[in-house]
Amino acid sequence: MATLVSHPDEVKVVSRRFGQGATNIDRYLELDGYKAVQKALAMEPDAIVNEVKNSGLRGRGGAGFSTGMKWSFVPKQSAKPKYVLCNGDESEPGTCKDRLIFEQDPHSVIEGVMIGGLAVGARSGYIYVRGEYRYLSIIMQKAIRDAYAKGFLGKNIFGSGRDFDVYWHGGAGAYEVGEESALMESLEGKRGIPRIRPPFPAVVGLWGGPTVINNAETLASVPHIILGSAEWFAKLGAPKNGGTRLFCLSGNVAKPGVYELPMGYNLKKMIYEVGGGIPNGRRLKAVVPGGASCPCLTADEIDVNMDFDSVAKAGSMLGSGGVVVIDDAQCIVKFALRTMKFYQHESCGWCIPCREGTDWLKKTLLRVHSGGGVKKDIDNMQYLAENMLGRTFCPLGDAAAMPTIAFVKKFRREFEDHLEGRPCPYEKADVAEEVMA
Amino acid sequence: MKFSEEFETRFAEMVPHYPTKRSALVPTLLYAQDEIGFLSDEVIAELAGRLDLTELEVRNVISYYSMLTTKPRGKFNVQVCTNISCLVRGGEEILQHCAKKLGVGHKGTTPDGLFTLEEVECIGACSWAPAAQVNYDFHENLTAEKMDKVLDEYRQKVSH
Numbered sequence: 390m391a392t393l394v395s396h397p398d399e400v401k402v403v404s405r406r407f408g409q410g411a412t413n414i415d416r417y418l419e420l421d422g423y424k425a426v427q428k429a430l431a432m433e434p435d436a437i438v439n440e441v442k443n444s445g446l447r448g449r450g451g452a453g454f455s456t457g458m459k460w461s462f463v464p465k466q467s468a469k470p471k472y473v474l475c476n477g478d479e480s481e482p483g484t485c486k487d488r489l490i491f492e493q494d495p496h497s498v499i500e501g502v503m504i505g506g507l508a509v510g511a512r513s514g515y516i517y518v519r520g521e522y523r524y525l526s527i528i529m530q531k532a533i534r535d536a537y538a539k540g541f542l543g544k545n546i547f548g549s550g551r552d553f554d555v556y557w558h559g560g561a562g563a564y565e566v567g568e569e570s571a572l573m574e575s576l577e578g579k580r581g582i583p584r585i586r587p588p589f590p591a592v593v594g595l596w597g598g599p600t601v602i603n604n605a606e607t608l609a610s611v612p613h614i615i616l617g618s619a620e621w622f623a624k625l626g627a628p629k630n631g632g633t634r635l636f637c638l639s640g641n642v643a644k645p646g647v648y649e650l651p652m653g654y655n656l657k658k659m660i661y662e663v664g665g666g667i668p669n670g671r672r673l674k675a676v677v678p679g680g681a682s683c684p685c686l687t688a689d690e691i692d693v694n695m696d697f698d699s700v701a702k703a704g705s706m707l708g709s710g711g712v713v714v715i716d717d718a719q720c721i722v723k724f725a726l727r728t729m730k731f732y733q734h735e736s737c738g739w740c741i742p743c744r745e746g747t748d749w750l751k752k753t754l755l756r757v758h759s760g761g762g763v764k765k766d767i768d769n770m771q772y773l774a775e776n777m778l779g780r781t782f783c784p785l786g787d788a789a790a791m792p793t794i795a796f797v798k799k800f801r802r803e804f805e806d807h808l809e810g811r812p813c814p815y816e817k818a819d820v821a822e823e824v825m826a
Numbered sequence: 827m828k829f830s831e832e833f834e835t836r837f838a839e840m841v842p843h844y845p846t847k848r849s850a851l852v853p854t855l856l857y858a859q860d861e862i863g864f865l866s867d868e869v870i871a872e873l874a875g876r877l878d879l880t881e882l883e884v885r886n887v888i889s890y891y892s893m894l895t896t897k898p899r900g901k902f903n904v905q906v907c908t909n910i911s912c913l914v915r916g917g918e919e920i921l922q923h924c925a926k927k928l929g930v931g932h933k934g935t936t937p938d939g940l941f942t943l944e945e946v947e948c949i950g951a952c953s954w955a956p957a958a959q960v961n962y963d964f965h966e967n968l969t970a971e972k973m974d975k976v977l978d979e980y981r982q983k984v985s986h
């Protein structure tokens with residue numbers, strides 16, 4: 390069980406039932422559970438889509454695309470069955486929020502999948518949970534069984550004459566499988582190699598049928614919108630960024646944890662007030678605002694509102710909600726190296742700029758960090774990363790390149806400080822180079 | 827090839843959830859591995875047969891997923907995260923500590939077959955870093971002392 394935290398600035402919507410025993414279906418029902426799906430059953434599909442559109446809900450998986458808009462792309466008529474696919478592969482470094490939702494409120498995800506299904510005319514949904522989250526798979530499978538036992542799933546749900554099935558599916562360790570098209574490949578029992586688009590999943594997805602793919606937090610937000618109204622949800626957040634967000638505060642902060650804050654909450658306030666500031670008398674050096682793939686912000690750049698548009702304006706991304714705080718005892722070159730090591734490991738190898746680019750960047754960063762770099766390496770890394778942008782088959786290549794470019798641009802001095810045999814000025818004495826090799 | 831009753835029930839339940847048989851492959855492989863310890867030639871042949879795939883197709887899938895292995899491992903797989911949130915809170919020190927204590931490196935297994943050590947990517951415990959998983963159990967907010975206790979507890983599990 391993960392530890393829950395709280396702060397007076399929190400606005401609990403998705404986390405409303407956390408810590409309240411809502412894994413138990415009867416308790417979930419006491420806490421307004423399965424009311425939203427019953428309300429949705431009485432609505433026209435278009436009305437559901439419009440409600441979600443008007444709520445300003447944007448995808449919590451990373452890209453921040455309008456959920457209602459995504460749902461509206463699914464064709465009304467389809468020869469093949471349509472599906473809803475919940476993305477619970479959560480593997481973006483810095484992100485640990487879907488885990489809490491599955492652990493604390495699994496029925497809200499089931500309900501979100503059902504409402505998504507009613508909106509697009511699907512009659513089954515899959516909830517994909519990453520393989521490492523075995524205890525959550527057990528929780529989720531039980532929740533699904535309990536919902537069937539109550540007659541909420543299966544034939545004639547809530548006496549509506551409609552049928553809806555929800556299934557659990559498990560992964561086996563692969564970050565790339567979180568990418569929507571690779572996710573479908575994985576669910577179909579294959580390697581997680583992305584698919585070419587178009588056609589988009591909304592038109593040709595799982596087993597060829599139109600498929601809506603949404604992050605677990607996105608889907609868990611949906612029942613609250615249906616019950617609470619689009620207007621209410623939109624007002625909780627910032628313009629064009631409805632609702633709240635589970636921010637995963639981690640790294641060098643006094644009070645790390647997953648906090649649900651309104652969209653548009655100020656980052657500086659998040660770090661210093663919610664997170665209790667930087668411990669051990671240290672100072673802030675940088676923040677990765679939305680998971681490992683987002684360009685870092687320096688200590689001078691954190692007066693930014695945490696909504697998709699404001700963070701984009703500040704030159705980074707809100708991403709998956711993972712806010713990683715870095716203090717001045719950390720080495721940025723090392724941090725950049727660890728980030729690249731991750732992308733190199735997770736690259737599926739399908740396309741050359743990503744497969745070779747991540748490998749080359751990792752090797753160069755390793756050399757620079759160990760003191761064997763030359764001045765030209767710094768420019769080469771930037772050149773190489775910039776040339777990966779937009780030239781890869783799926784966005785993983787960009788995800789690897791973007792943070793590198795920011796680290797090199799914003800902390801060039803630190804890279805230079807490592808050159809020509811100088812030892813890392815930040816290296817902790819007992820951690821040898823071999824760990825990174 | 828014999829699996830437990832639990833495996834068979836799960837397998838029988840899972841396959842009809844999908845329009846194609848092979849869709850059950852990835853979770854099935856993991857459950858089989860949990861039972862047998864690794865994906866042996868025999869397991870691969872059995873599952874290929876059941877899901878109408880060639881063994882090569884199954885191997886092709888296995889090699890993609892980091893949790894799947896065709897080689898035997900220790901009884902307890904100690905997976906230490908050193909990714910960014912853990913890195914800045916001492917994840918590497920935890921890894922090194924385990925390496926010293928167990929006397930093995932990345933993917934090494936202790937001679938008694940009890941522990942395998944693995945450096946892993948983010949396991950979704952970033953706000954409770956540094957973190958590790960032993961098999962499927964999470965251990966969070968680790969220190970070297972806490973890690974020692976965790977390892978000792980697993981060691982004791984087998985001696986009783």
Ligand SMILES: Cc1cc2nc3c(=O)[nH]c(=O)nc-3n(C[C@H](O)[C@H](O)[C@H](O)COP(=O)(O)O)c2cc1C
Nearest residue numbers: 448449450476478479480567568569603604607784
């Ligand atoms: C390499 C890569 C990994 C991704 N991993 C995840 C993930 O673990 N979970 C997730 O919800 N979305 C992930 N995404 C985003 C998905 O492709 C997709 O956009 C998202 O699930 C859509 O849901 P949303 O609109 O609700 O955000 C990833 C994308 C890429 C390119």
Ligand code: SF4
Nearest residue numbers: 737738739740743783
């Ligand atoms: S960008 Fe990387 S992960 Fe994506 S298809 Fe190319 S090699 Fe695979």
Ligand code: FES
Nearest residue numbers: 907912948951952
């Ligand atoms: S970075 Fe270690 S658990 Fe996420």
